[in-house]
Amino acid sequence: MNATDSPAKLLTPVLSTFWDQPDAWTLETYRRHDGYEGLRTALAMDPDDVIAYVKEAGLRGRGGAGFPTGMKWQFIPQGDGKPHYLVVNADESEPGTCKDIPLLFANPHSLIEGMVIACHAIRSSHAFIYLRGEVVPVLRRLHEAVREAYAAGYLGKDALGPGKDLELTVHAGAGAYICGEETALLDSLEGRRGQPRLRPPFPAVAGLYACPTVVNNVESIASVPSLMHKGKDWFRSMGSEKSPGFTLYSLSGHVAGPGQYEAPLGVTLRQLLDMSGGMRKGHRLKFWTPGGSSTPMLTEEHLDVPLDYEGVGAAGSMLGTKALQCFDETTCVVRAVTRWTEFYAHESCGKCTPCREGTYWLVQLLRDIEAGKATLADIDKIDDIADTINGKSFCALGDGAAAPIFSSLKHFREEYEQHVNGRGCPFDPAASTVWADKTAHLEVKA
Amino acid sequence: MTDVSIGMPQLPAPDYPADVRERLTEDAREIIARYPDSRSALLPLLHLVQSEEGHVTRTGQRFCAEVLDLTTAEVNAVATFYSMYRRKPSGDYQVGVCTNTLCAVMGGDAIFEELQQHLGVGNSETTEDGKVTLEHIECNAACDFAPVVMVNWEFFDNQTPGSAKQMVDDLRAGREVEPTRGAKLCTFKETARILAGFPDERTGAVAESGGAGPASLAGLRLAKGESAPPRVAPQRSAGADALGADVTAEGAQPPETHPSSHDAPQDTAASDPAHQAGPVTEEDQ
Incomplete structure (x- = not known):
């Protein structure tokens, strides 16, 4: 890829290719765009061959960790006599992340087709979509798409071949x-408080109801149908050797053109900004996250980092969910980090002490720093507390809470010191708002 | 509820009236049938009892416990873990302003502040007419449409203080309000029933607001050679150019003084003060 290439050459709409159709979400529209063709190919193959095929294509998890999807499927023990389950993680809640929700709103059948293929591969007869509850428009369309898929025979009796039924349950979180x-x-899907479990055993061995379970992200599963239909060579023609394929990048914040940009893995933020109009007029990029608030923040010097698993890792962060939140020079880093930390404190499930207590104390100290009531020693203290949380809890929420602290201290320590020495925040929040620079006042009828 | 009682332990919650119980039992049976293990039905059942009374009452919890053969303590432990279950009577319309970092910075803090002043209520409080419950919410996966306001969990994208105030005024006046993405608003109770897994039966509700929002199409439009960078404007802004319009509401300026996020909500999301889900500040005690 070349920085001067036109957007048409750089972008590769696959999942998003017909989102502009007025009835994009319907089965009819999906079928007009090769819908359920990948399933036809997959059902003609032996389940193990499907797993091998997805593995060879190199599809990696799009939910953050980047674990190879085919390998996850392969871990399911076969011939064990237990039910196998597929659970799709549609709980998209990582701050900044906004790809699965528009995907499901506009193209829910790509997920359903991918789920049927996956269930064929792992020999599952019951699959679940765990959708976060706060997105009723998406729930509505999932209900309808599942109804359509049952009516068309993609789900239900003999869906996977004679005698092989498939049930799909849409489950709204809370x-x-x-x-x-x-x-x-x-745990939540089993009707309990959502608290992480100790691993091992991994879900592939003892997952839902202690049975072998695959948990995949929405986008990972939705990428499978086109891969099966168009082939692994086509899939590998995009992206890099270790990070092949296409993916949704979500541009947000102080940019001229926020939105979804589907491109091969390895595109850079500079390329995405260049094609979409850059930062908002008259402003510069100050800091950005490559994949949500839990991925260490980067700065202007990282504009040319290839946005794939290896590239972002080498730059000291993580690709995560490809949620590119861009903030300009009007934004106070301390305010941003404080708010994210309040989020982690609110969302910490309370199971592990370092995370539960650590996030609480981080909030207290950060509020003091932002209000100009802290001392310079408090800056070292938040660094120390973040270190006490990082890597010392069951799940990655604690690590995620530490990431904004570490990375902001690395790049913007002097801004923390300014808050302490200047006895307050030197920034004007009004300058950061979307309407700050606008002079034309048009009447909005809301 | 926050009173400290000494002596007599709390009596068991009253049951639903027989007809209500019968109707809910029928719904519960349908929900439980979706899962290999009945306990998985607990989250949707809590949405169901919320659709009956507008919040999760002790009676509702007792009902869940009875149909799933759990103790009320087990149900209560789950009901108090999740932020979407309300624990006190609230309004027909839950207006949630995203104040997570990105939306807050882009204007969510100012919108939340102005709505509190405009409605005369604080976080998680309800207007006197029982129409609107105002809340600040966490990231709702629509950052490319920031600042975002959710009403009964339908999307109101690209909001300004002016558009948000107009919207709550319309809600309180009983005028029809349409989200930018989603279907015409129904009440909070009706929304809770959809969340329990009963599809919205209103004609056309699934199709409303079209295939995708404008920001979702930004990349696709570029890939198709539409060269102008897509700019997102509120979808129903009358007379405004849909692309590239610099739209803001008349008088929609942020408050004069808004020094920092300390003006923003300090409490965690909706819960009753006796059962805080997050950090307790000195002021709370």
Whole structure:
């Protein structure tokens, strides 16, 4: 890829290719765009061959960790006599992350088709979609898409061949970020408080109801149908050797063109900004997250980092959910980090002491720093507390809480010191708002 | 509820009236049938009892416990873990302003502040007419439409203080309000029933607001060679150019003084003060 390439060359709409159709979410529209063709290919193959095929294609999990999808499927023990379950993680709640929700709103059948293929591969007869509850428009369309799929015979009796039925249950959550963590999600789906489980045993061995379970992200599963239909060589023609394929990048914040941009893995933020109009007029990029608030923040010097698993890792962060939240020079880093930390404190499930207590104390100290009531020693203290949380809890929520602290101290320590020495915040929040620079006042009828 | 009682332990919650119980039992049977293990039905059942009374009452918890053969303590432990279950009577319309970092910075803090002043209520409080419960919420997966306001969990994208105030005024006046993404608003109770897994039966509700929001199409439009960078404006802004319009509401300026996030909600999301889910500040005690 070349920085001067046109957007048409750089972008590769696959999942998003017909989102602009007025009835994008219907089965009819989906079928007009090769819908359920991948399933036809997959059902003609032996389940183990499907797993091998997805593995060879190199599809990696799109929910944050980047674990190879085919390998996850392969871990399911076969011939064990237990039911196998597929659970799709649609709990998208990581701050900044906004790809699965528009995907499910506009194209729910890509997920359902991918689920049927996955259930064929892992020999499952019951699959679940765990959707966060706070997105009723998406729930409505999932209900309808599942109804359509049952009526068309993609789900239900003999869906996977004679004598092989497949049930799909749409399950709405009830508001808890922690349920995006796969073992907490399973506890929640079992009707309990969403708290993470100790691993091992991993879900592939003892997941839902202690049976072998695959937990995949929405986008990972939704990427499978086109892969099966168009082939692994086509899939590998995009992205890099270790990070092949296409993915949704979500641009948000102080940018001229916020939105979803589907591109091969490895595109850079500079390329995405160049094609979409850059930062808002008259402002510069100050800091950004590559994949949500739990991925260490980066700065202008990282604009050319390839946005794939290896590239972002080498830059000291993580690709995460490809939630590119861009903040300009009007934004106070301390305010941003404080708010994220309040989020982690609110969402900490309370199971592990370092996370539960640590996030609480971080909030107290950060509020003091932002209000100009702290001392310079408090800056070292938040660093120390973050270190006490990081890597010392069951799940990644604690690590996520530490990431904004570490990375902001690394890049913007002097801004923390300014708050202490200047006895307050030097920034004007009004300058950061979307309407700050606008002079035209048009009447909005809301 | 926050009173400290000494002596007599709390009596068991009263049961639903027979007809209500019968109707809910029928619904519960349908929900339980979706799962290999009945306990998995607990979250949807809590949505169901919330659709009956507008919040999760002790009676509702007792009902869940009885149909699933759990103790009320087990049900209560789950009901108090999740932020979408209300624990006190609230309004027909839950207005949630995203104040997580990105929306807050883009204007969510100012919107939340102005709505509190405009409605005369604080976080998690309800207007006197029982129409609107105001809340600040966490990231709702619509950052490319920031600042975002959710009403009964339908999307109101690209909001300003002016548009948000107009919207709550319309809600209180009983005027029809349409989200930018989602279907015409129904009441909080009706929304809770959809969350329990009973599809919205209103004609056309699934199709409302079209295939995708404008920001969702930004990349697709570029890939198709539509060269102008898509700019997102409130979808129903009358007379405004849908692309590239610099739209803001008349008089929609942020408050004069808004020094920092300390003006923003300090308490954690909705819960009753006796059962805080997050950090307790000195002021709380």
